[in-house]
Amino acid sequence: MKRIELKESEYIVAPAKILEARMMTAQEKYFKIALEGGVSLDHEPGQFVMVSLLGIGEAPISISSSPTKRSYFELVVRNAGRVTNALHKMEAGDSLGIRGPFGRGFPVQILEGNDLLFVAGGLGVVPLRSLINFVIDNRRDFGKVHILLGCKKPADLLFANEINDWGKRLDVNFSCTVDKADPDWKGNIGLITSLIPGVNLNPKRTFAIVVGPPIMYKFVLLEILKKEIPEKQIYVSLERHMKCGIGKCGHCQIAQYYCCKDGPVFSYDQIKGNKEAL
Amino acid sequence: MQQFVVLKKENFDAFISSLAQTQKVVAPVSRGYNNFSFQEVISGKEISLKYIPTILPPKKYFLPPRETLTAYNKRENALNAILEYEKMVIFGVHTCDLAGIQCLNMVFVDKPKDINYIIRKNKIAIIGLECNDYCDEYASCCVVENHLPNGGYDLFFTDLGDAFIVHINTMLGEELVSKAAVFKPADAKTLKSLESLRQMKRSIFKDEVNVKHENLKILFDSAFESKVWEDLNKRCVACGNCTNVCPTCYCFDIIDEPNLDLNTGVRYRNWDSCQNEPFAKVAGNENFRKERSQRQRHRYMRKFKYPVDKYSRYFCTGCGRCSRTCMAKIKLKETINDLAKETK
Numbered sequence: 001m002k003r004i005e006l007k008e009s010e011y012i013v014a015p016a017k018i019l020e021a022r023m024m025t026a027q028e029k030y031f032k033i034a035l036e037g038g039v040s041l042d043h044e045p046g047q048f049v050m051v052s053l054l055g056i057g058e059a060p061i062s063i064s065s066s067p068t069k070r071s072y073f074e075l076v077v078r079n080a081g082r083v084t085n086a087l088h089k090m091e092a093g094d095s096l097g098i099r100g101p102f103g104r105g106f107p108v109q110i111l112e113g114n115d116l117l118f119v120a121g122g123l124g125v126v127p128l129r130s131l132i133n134f135v136i137d138n139r140r141d142f143g144k145v146h147i148l149l150g151c152k153k154p155a156d157l158l159f160a161n162e163i164n165d166w167g168k169r170l171d172v173n174f175s176c177t178v179d180k181a182d183p184d185w186k187g188n189i190g191l192i193t194s195l196i197p198g199v200n201l202n203p204k205r206t207f208a209i210v211v212g213p214p215i216m217y218k219f220v221l222l223e224i225l226k227k228e229i230p231e232k233q234i235y236v237s238l239e240r241h242m243k244c245g246i247g248k249c250g251h252c253q254i255a256q257y258y259c260c261k262d263g264p265v266f267s268y269d270q271i272k273g274n275k276e277a278l
Numbered sequence: 279m280q281q282f283v284v285l286k287k288e289n290f291d292a293f294i295s296s297l298a299q300t301q302k303v304v305a306p307v308s309r310g311y312n313n314f315s316f317q318e319v320i321s322g323k324e325i326s327l328k329y330i331p332t333i334l335p336p337k338k339y340f341l342p343p344r345e346t347l348t349a350y351n352k353r354e355n356a357l358n359a360i361l362e363y364e365k366m367v368i369f370g371v372h373t374c375d376l377a378g379i380q381c382l383n384m385v386f387v388d389k390p391k392d393i394n395y396i397i398r399k400n401k402i403a404i405i406g407l408e409c410n411d412y413c414d415e416y417a418s419c420c421v422v423e424n425h426l427p428n429g430g431y432d433l434f435f436t437d438l439g440d441a442f443i444v445h446i447n448t449m450l451g452e453e454l455v456s457k458a459a460v461f462k463p464a465d466a467k468t469l470k471s472l473e474s475l476r477q478m479k480r481s482i483f484k485d486e487v488n489v490k491h492e493n494l495k496i497l498f499d500s501a502f503e504s505k506v507w508e509d510l511n512k513r514c515v516a517c518g519n520c521t522n523v524c525p526t527c528y529c530f531d532i533i534d535e536p537n538l539d540l541n542t543g544v545r546y547r548n549w550d551s552c553q554n555e556p557f558a559k560v561a562g563n564e565n566f567r568k569e570r571s572q573r574q575r576h577r578y579m580r581k582f583k584y585p586v587d588k589y590s591r592y593f594c595t596g597c598g599r600c601s602r603t604c605m606a607k608i609k610l611k612e613t614i615n616d617l618a619k620e621t622k
Contacts, residue, residue, distance in 0.1 A: 250528070
């Protein structure tokens with residue numbers, strides 16, 4: 001058996017450094033990361049990276065920041081497994097490896113010039129934020145923007161300050177709801193589906209972008225279809241287990257699609273009736 | 279280039295021995311009753327020329343069960359890509375397994391390319407061996423059209439009794455033949471015998487299931503909600519044997535393995551199975567194929583539907599290994615016939 005070093009391989013990681021790290025909620029930690037040597041990650045909103053920790057492993061993590069921020073990118077990681085557990089112990093100044101960006105992100109070129117309805121449930125705001133902030137940074141290039149957010153309780157709310165700013169903007173229609181409020185909560189109470197009927201939109205020129213936990217899609221999509229937004233104008237981002245990120249290892253397969261390569265962003269039209277998708 | 283040459287049986291051992299002197303040769307050898315496996319050989323006498331599909335397909339040389347992808351050094355924050363390969367000749371690959379290698383090639387050459395796979399495959403010479411008759415009742419090579427050679431080899435041996443007629447398919451094959459210096463050009467009579475053997479095979483090999491080749495895909499297009507999967511749900515024990523022995527199953531896991539110094543280590547991939555319960559589980563414990571019925575269905579769809587849409591090719595080679603190895607006696611031919619019965 002011969003063993004040689006390869007100069008090119010899909011499994012080589014780019015060295016990166018954590019610039020900032022802080023807990024956002026009891027379970028979620030925020031990381032601001034830069035690739036070494038001032039290289040830009042150059043991702044599309046909605047793509048993901050494989051975070052590599054030597055001796056521990058790799059985990060697929062959605063990119064939360066807009067590509068308009070070129071000198072760094074942001075991840076929000078829930079402590080849920082071996083790699084994410086180790087990530088939670090890391091702080092500013094620590095080194096890690098990055099593979100990617102991978103996958104098909106949101107179709108920014110198609111969205112341009114149209115009205116947008118963003119619907120995010122729970123952790124769904126993490127990947128969706130990459131697109132929301134991209135749109136806000138290029139606000140003139142898009143039509144009306146509606147943002148609907150939902151989570152279980154006020155303490156779960158991610159990016160609270162930033163979300164507060166979205167709420168204050170005159171060029172964004174913003175609503176937020178929690179399933180269960182606490183005494184300080186001043187916003188809506190109820191499931192995210194309850195916010196959709198009230199949105200005033202023109203279905204012909206509106207694109208809906210929905211990201212949330214698996215259970216949410218069925219109900220939210222039903223409400224959105226009631227608004228008569230065409231199926232081709234509805235996009236979702238699906239979560240699956242990924243090991244390789246390049247459409248080989250099979251873990252993320254959704255019927256004929258590799259979520260890591262053909263997704264994670266799919267149009268509703270593409271996955272409608274696909275029983276493994278939703 | 280002479281396309282067909284002849285190797286007398288008495289020279290077979292000399293051919294293998296001379297090959298083995300310059301490089302590693304692997305071939306099917308007997309491993310007890312009705313069990314065979316590809317192993318390194320140094321003489322032709324070790325080889326089982328009449329064998330049923332080996333326990334593991336030659337996939338194990340193209341996509342090793344465990345393969346180092348990268349080696350790391352934590353202190354230096356360094357990770358280097360590694361390739362492990364071995365130059366070898368595989369002798370005696372049946373047409374079903376040649377098809378299996380062709381399927382793997384499609385997947386790993388598809389972009390983004392898997393460099394490890396591609397370099398390794400190019401170091402391996404392939405010598406095929408024709409099946410003159412069925413291996414056993416588990417084989418279904420005819421319905422997937424793999425009972426006759428469809429390329430994918432450097433040399434292809436057909437047993438004609440006292441001699442092999444050998445098809446030279448590549449320059450590498452030609453090189454192996456001319457170096458061995460025991461092959462003679464094929465005369466018209468031998469070529470005629472090959473032709474009549476193939477003719478005879480057409481009467482032996484018949485569609486093994488009640489579905490025609492071109493209708494298999496159509497059958498699976500509408501099989502998603504079938505009750506057949508519920509039946510498999512009750513029987514499957516989710517052991518993953520079927521995917522391990524499948525010549526076209528290539529799913530893998532990637533695992534870090536630190537050395538005892540806790541500083542250096544490797545990241546390797548090893549065979550994984552979609553039949554294992556946690557295969558499609560994500561953080562937070564959502565499992566997208568929780569039921570064995572879903573996982574069995576997925577396995578079948580990955581042979582008869584998804585790759586046909588993507589690569590225009592069935593990823594079942596008809597070798598019958600999954601049925602032969604299944605502890606719960608789930609048989610591919612039976613599953614297909616049950617699906618066909620349902621649609622009638």
